[in-house]
Amino acid sequence: MKNLPNIALYFPISAGTKRPAVKNWQAIATDDVKTIQEWVAKGMDIGAMPKAGYFVLDLDVKEDKNGIDWIANNRPTLPATWTAKTARGGQHHWFKLPADVAMSNKTDFQPGLDIRAAGRGYIVFEGSYEGKPYTQMPFEGEIPEAPQWIIEDAKAKPAKDKFADDGSAVLTYKGAAVLAYNEAMKHANALYEAQNGAHSWDDAASELAWYTAHLMCHADTETEREELQANYLTHPLVEDLDANESGRGSNKLDQKLNVLEPQYAYADELEEERESAFFASTEMLSKIEKLAKGSNTSPWAVLGHSLAMTSADTHHNVLTDPDLRGSGASLNFFLASVGNSGDGKGEAYRVGRKAMNLDSLNIQDVGSGEALLKLISDAQALEEDTENEQEGKTFTAKSSVFVRSDEITDFATKANRSGSTIFPRLLSIFMGAELSNNTVGGKANVSIADGSYRCVFDVDVQPRNAGALLEHQQSGLPQRFVWVSASSDKSKRLSWRERRELNNVVSELGWTNPFPEFVPTTTYVMLPDSAKDELDQLEAERAKRIDDYTEDHDGHLSLVRIKVASLLAILHGQKFVSEDIWKLSAEVMRHSAKTLDRCMTVMDHFVTKEAIGRAKLNATIAHHAHKQEEELSQADMPVAQFAETVVLPKIQEAGKFPKADVNKQFRSNLRTKAREAMTWLVTQGLVGEEKEGRTTYYLAA
Structure with a gap:
């Protein structure tokens, strides 16, 4: 194990099997020799997952197929490389990928030939034992680049879709996208040939751009990606839209790619590594991850709810660093927890609330600006009364308002009623700005001073219903939210025994707010100088590219990050933001942007499909109306x-x-x-x- 090639990450395998010894094998995979030797000393075998840029050609030898013989009879001899003989007589050949080629796992792309690629592919490494040992064959030198025939064969004959027990095909994601792309292309061709009107063309181009972008993001090679792009841009329907409407056709593809590509910027395995590293970086975050896994829910969602409750538990006189804005900003906080029905949004909230142990929070669900103002006004009155009664004693009243809605559509239905002002109010509340109304709860001319209240908004969102918030994009309201994913990887769900074991280890965060319950004077959560320099630079860059007529939503994102960093610091028991906490806030904002992109992608998909459906329905109605009119004429x-x-x-x-x-x-x-x-x-x-x-x-x- 002392001379391991720097081409793989290694992890423990249950002795005598091909099964990883742990569920999170991708997260713990390492090239640290000491760690690997410890696994071996414990009697475990070793698995190897290729690093990015490498893959393994796995030659199977079975009764019905023999990969070694197939190559000998049909392809050139493989070049010398790091190779192992398997326990069953097969071979593992390691190769380097050409710079512009990506490779994914493939099974039987030729008889007896499999590919095990970076991310999810692995092989049992030499020295392991499965009835017979896996043995290394002599080799010295650099790992060679893969022969071109392997790349071409793997691309030309992709792995077949598997079949369910009932015989129906279970398509891979890319396979389903190919079918949808083909249907979209047929639809565009038919509309163009029929010269069926620019409105229908616009919908058809949107649909084709959507599935073209999906396939471009899943392309195995740069050539495949370029071909997909060219097929779209040179389609006559798209070219006509470009010619008649100043690039409207080609712009559609750019728009879809802008939404989709951030989701595929990192492979799944790298995303998992980033997430694992983030939650392992501090004891507090590690506890949050364990609590989430103990309930088979998302650690990001539990963290989001924890930050929201940290805000609610922190007195309104605690503000962000004043150096950047001339004055500190309110720590009022908005959270959107995103997941489909059944993903565990409610469970993540329950876990977060239990973990923070803040049963005294004033949690409400409101649907109008007047009702929200009344809650804030009543909370202020409670604080004033309690302060007067408790002079010189510990302050115990909770003066914050925590608005909680378990479905954005329910909240939006109430908020969109005639005369409701809650969405405009939220813009002011985010900044802690002055609030006023002629009458609130029977009180005339109610006015709530700037920075004199704490209000948190915590809402669950199904991606396809995110339009209830996204429709306010022009005002910048969605950019004021932190968006966290409540979806967890169902393939990594823990059994009840594993969950019980985790819950025995940690049941709550044991958190104590570093600020007292009542803060009599303005107090600031200061940022490190390096963070302020970074934000200054961003501000200067924004000033160059915006004008008087441009809404500066990037400024909202910077303020959200400052709030996230401040609340992370308080969650970690600190009254200031350290360099490390500032870096962690960047990961939260990155996750938030990715989750928001997901919502926009899903919304775009459903809006496009609904628009296409309406166009098809209108065309059908028009066709039948024309036929009916024609038949009436023929009857006469x-x-x-x-x-x-x-x-x-x-x-x-x-x-x-x-x-x-x-x-x-x-x-x-x-x-x-x-x-x-x-x-x-x-x-x-x-x-x-x-x-x-x-x-x-x-x-x-």
């Missing part, structure tokens, strides 16, 4: 005109028209006239008539 025609203009073309097209087909070719209100017309055509010598058995045919003259 004289028999001779009907015969020459309607019936004769059908007979000429068929060449040999069965008399019995009148019922199939004409609606009931025209059948009698059609029979009269055919008789007239025969008498005029325009068509012939013959019998074959019992069937009478009309023949074109």
Whole structure:
């Protein structure tokens, strides 16, 4: 184990098997020799996952297929490389990928040939034992680049889709996207050939751009990606949209890629590594991850709710660093927890609340600006009364307002009622700005001073319903939220025994707010100088690219990050933001942007599909209306005109028209006239008539 090649990450495998010894094997995989030797000393075998840029060609030897023989008979000899003989007589050949080529796992891309690629692929490493040992073959030198035939064969014959127990195909994601792409291409072709109107073209281009972008993000090679892009940009429908509407067609593809590409900027395995490193970076974050896994829910969502409750538990006189804005900003905080139905959004909130142990929070669900102002006003009155009564004693009243909604559509339904002002109010509340109204809860001319209250907004969002927030994008409201994913990897769900074991280790965070419950004077959570320098530079760059007519949503994102960093510091028991906490806040913001992108992607998908559905429905209605109008006109025609203009073309097209087909070719209100017309055509010598058995045919003259 002392001379391991720097081409793989290694992890423990249960002795005598091919199964990883731990569920999170990708997260713990390492190239640290000491760690690997410790696993071996414990009696474990070792698995190897190729690093990025490498893969393993796995030659199987079985009764029905022999990869070694297949290459010997059909392809050039493999170059010398790091190679191992497997326990069953097969071979593992390691290769380097060309710079512009990506590779994914493939099974039987040729008889007996598999590929184990970076991320999710692995092999049992030499020295392990599965009935017989895995042994290394002699090799010295650099790992060679893969022969071109392997790249071409793997691309030309991808792994087949598997089949479910009922025999139905279970498509891979890319396979499903290919089918959808083909349908979108057919739809675009048909509309263009029919010259069916620019509005329908616009919808068709959106649909085609959507699936083109998906396939471009999943392309195995740069060449495949370029071909997909060229197929879209050179489609005549897209070219016409570009010519008539200043690049409208090609812009659609750019828009879809801008939404999709951030999601695929990091491979899944790298995302997992980043997440594991983030939650392992501090004891507090590690506890949050354990609590989340103990309930099979998302650690990001639990962290988000924990930050929201940290904000609610921190007195309103605690503000952000004043150096950047001239004054400190409120720590009022907005959270959107994103997940489909059944993903565990409610469970993540429950875990977060239990972990923070803040049962005294004033948690409410409101649907109007007036109701929210009343809650804040009442909380202020409670604080003033308690302060007067408790002079010189510990302050115990919770003066903050925690607005909680378990579904954004329910909240939006109430908020969008006539006269409701809650969405505009949220913009002011985020900044801790002054709030006022003529009447609130029976009180006249209620006014709440700037920075004198704490309010947190915590809402669950299904991605396809995110439009309830995203429709306020122009105002910058969505950019004021931290978006966290409540979806967890269901393939890594823990058993009840594993969850119980985790819950025995940690059941709550044991958190204590470093600030007292009542802070009598303004107090700031200061940032490190390096963070302020970074934000200054961003501000200078923004100033160069925006003008007086541009809404500066990036400024909201910077303020959100400052709030996240401040709340992370408080969650870690600190009254200031350290360099490390500032770096961690960047990871939270990156996750937030990725989650928001996911919502926008799903929304874009459903809006596009609904628009296409409406266009198809409108086209169908128009078609039937036209047919009905045409049939009414035909019913009023004289028999001779009907015969020459309607019936004769059908007979000429068929060449040999069965008399019995009148019922199939004409609606009931025209059948009698059609029979009269055919008789007239025969008498005029325009068509012939013959019998074959019992069937009478009309023949074109």
